[in-house]
Amino acid sequence: MSDKTLTRADLAEAVYQEVGLSRQESADLVQSVLTMVSDTLANGENVKLSSFGSFLLRDKRGRVGRNPKTGVEVPIEERRVLVFKPSQVLKERVDSSLSKD
């Protein structure tokens, strides 16, 4: 696997190139997309983006966990977590370009 890391700036540059808005507006819109997805999730609502994937909220019950190193029991409180379920399209894109047959 390569070790390149993309950031907001790279996505803003792609929007600038593809859509032809100003650099400032492109950067602002990338942030708006992320903010709107985050706000929706923080409001208890799942976000499903077809051909990309779904951001799904899950309520987890509390349980007794264990420090694997020391074996000491620690309580894990009930919590809400976010999981990303990639779409079939995204999974196939990634696997077909990276796995050898």
Place this chain on the structure above:
Amino acid sequence: MIKSELIDKLAEANPHLYHRDVERVVNTVLDGITDALAAGDRVELRGFGAFSVRCRPARVGRNPRTGESVAVKEKHVPFFKTGKELRERVDESRASVPELTG
């Protein structure tokens, strides 16, 4: 919320933009992440989360019906780790929004 609703809401918040341009913004962001992952790269979006690719090594699997051994090839799968800020906001929503929707 689905993609078309996300685009509509963004378009509403940006009345100076064409709806089709907002649509292209959202698709460009998602395509940018997809292309990066397909190239084996990471995408790190502070506060939101990080997308990466995990490699599941080849293994010998079993047909659960017949018990027969089958070779399962190595597989690369997209992976998302929620960022600290979003993780905390999502957990806090448990108190204010007990019921999950969408």
